[in-house]
Structures are given as structure tokens and as C-alpha cells.
Amino acid sequence: MSEKRVQKTKGKKDAARELAVPEGVSVAYAGGIFKAKGKSGECSKALVAKNVSIKIEGEKILLSAKKATKREKRMIATFISHMKNMLRGSNDGHTYVLKICSGHFPMTVSSTKDEFVVKNFIGEKIPRKLKIKAGAAVKVDGDKVVVQSASKEIAGQVSADIENLTKRANYDTRIFQDGIYIVNKDGKELK
Numbered sequence: 001m002s003e004k005r006v007q008k009t010k011g012k013k014d015a016a017r018e019l020a021v022p023e024g025v026s027v028a029y030a031g032g033i034f035k036a037k038g039k040s041g042e043c044s045k046a047l048v049a050k051n052v053s054i055k056i057e058g059e060k061i062l063l064s065a066k067k068a069t070k071r072e073k074r075m076i077a078t079f080i081s082h083m084k085n086m087l088r089g090s091n092d093g094h095t096y097v098l099k100i101c102s103g104h105f106p107m108t109v110s111s112t113k114d115e116f117v118v119k120n121f122i123g124e125k126i127p128r129k130l131k132i133k134a135g136a137a138v139k140v141d142g143d144k145v146v147v148q149s150a151s152k153e154i155a156g157q158v159s160a161d162i163e164n165l166t167k168r169a170n171y172d173t174r175i176f177q178d179g180i181y182i183v184n185k186d187g188k189e190l191k
Contacts, residue, residue: 015068017076019061019083025091027061029054034083038090041135041150045082049075089150096159097184098145101177109145109180111138121166122178130165133158145180152186159185 021027025038032048047054052075055062063079065072088094100109108119116130116138132138136149136158145162149155159182166179173179183190 012067015073016064021059036086036090040093043086043151047079085152094152094155094186096147098180099183100143
């Protein structure tokens, strides 16, 4: 008995997705850089991938790849996620909230346009300073610190930098709870 083995070839299909642009936001894509501009600010990000094309037609963004493999499909989904964050940020902004926790020594927190300062942290004489990244606004309201930005990456990074500013090595945070901690990440409460 002889068997014929037929080798099946998987046909690669074209992949395409589209994203609607919300009202009040203008978008542009040139030279591999995607820009979104709205009432809360402007965001730009390099979105370049081999075999993935991005086109803007009216109020829609079209992403497509001919004979797409898994890699191209993943890149399209990644670009869609980045674009959604940029469109939402340029329209509404991204907000992170941090809480100031001080025990025995009351710390003083202040912020200017480009610098964040923590004084008297655990009785330290020298203030701890942080340079704020461009594109982020930091406000201190009582025991809360509010970080706002049109870019989700910048807002998250500035919040993490503020949290790391008051971390101490080799101290158990369950006992030594002094510091500034993120409690709300862009609308999501942390426990």
C-alpha cells in the first residue's frame, strides 16, 4: 500500500484593522511618526514596522499588512493600542494619583514647573529632588500628588520616579511605611 502525502500550505491572508478618530482630535502620520493633537495636549510616537502600512483617511486610521504573518498581526494590534492611548491622552489626558504617607517625621512636598522636592523625609537634612520630564504637570493637594500628561508613558514614568524618590534600600516597607505611593493609575485604583 502506498500513501500519498499531500503537504498543506498555509495561505497567508491580508490583515487590516481600522480605528476611528474621536471628535476634537487631529492626527498626522509622516516619516514613521504618528502625531495626535487635542485639547489636552499633543503626543507623538515612532510607529514603524516592516510590511505594516498606516494610512489616514478622513476620520479613520487604517492599518494593513499584505500576506500577514503572526508578527505583522501582533504589530498591528500593538500600534492600535498605542494609538488608542495617544488619542485618549490628547483628548482627555492621563492622570496618576500618589499618596503621601509620613509617620513620625512630617515631610514637606512641593513642586514647581520642572522640579519636585521632598524635605524632611525621615528627618533628613538634605532635600530629595527630582527633575520632572517635559510634558508632565505635577500638583500637590494636601496628602495627594496628582500627575497629569497627554502621554501615558510620561505620566507613568514621572509617577514611578516620584515613588522611587522616597524608597530606601534594606528597609521593610511593612514596618517603615513612610514614602509616596501610587494609589490610582489612570482611573484604576490600586490596593
